Amino acid sequence: MAERVSGPYRGYYISAAARLVAAHEAAQAAQAAQAAQPDHRPEGLYVGSVSLSQRGPDDPHRIETLVELGAEHRFATETDALEHVEKAAREYVDRLVDAH
Numbered sequence: 060m061a062e063r064v065s066g067p068y069r070g071y072y073i074s075a076a077a078r079l080v081a082a083h084e085a086a087q088a089a090q091a092a093q094a095a096q097p098d099h100r101p102e103g104l105y106v107g108s109v110s111l112s113q114r115g116p117d118d119p120h121r122i123e124t125l126v127e128l129g130a131e132h133r134f135a136t137e138t139d140a141l142e143h144v145e146k147a148a149r150e151y152v153d154r155l156v157d158a159h
Contacts, residue, residue, distance in 0.1 A: 061137040064116040065145060069156050072118075073148045074110040077140035079103050080133070104133040107144035111152065 060079070066072035081103030112118045134140040 061141060063141055063145075066116075068149055069152050070113060071148075071152050072112045072114075072116045073145055073152075074112070074116055075141045075145040075148065076108045076110075077105045077134070077137040077144075078108070079137075080106055104135065105137055105140040106133055107140035109144040109148045111148060 060076060062074060062076040064072055064074045112120065114120060134143060
């Protein structure tokens with residue numbers, strides 16, 4: 060799992076995360092490949108998630124809401140997943156701030 064925090068963006072910190080998901084069979088094959096070759100990159104798809112906070116990335120009072128992520132839900136790389144969910148969070152913050 061990869062995670063990165065950016066901000067503040069218009070008063071909010073954005074914590075974007077990407078997690079590798081694989082079918083059960085693919086996960087077993089990836090574990091065997093990892094054992095044989097420690098530098099083997101696992102295959103699968105990544106899913107992204109995002110959290111927002113006004114007080115900083117370690118603040119336990121995060122905003123809990125559903126953010127529309129668009130049509131993309133699974134990504135080929137961690138970077139793609141992180142960039143997509145961070146962009147979706149920035150668009151959400153823009154709507155939130157501009158509504159007031």
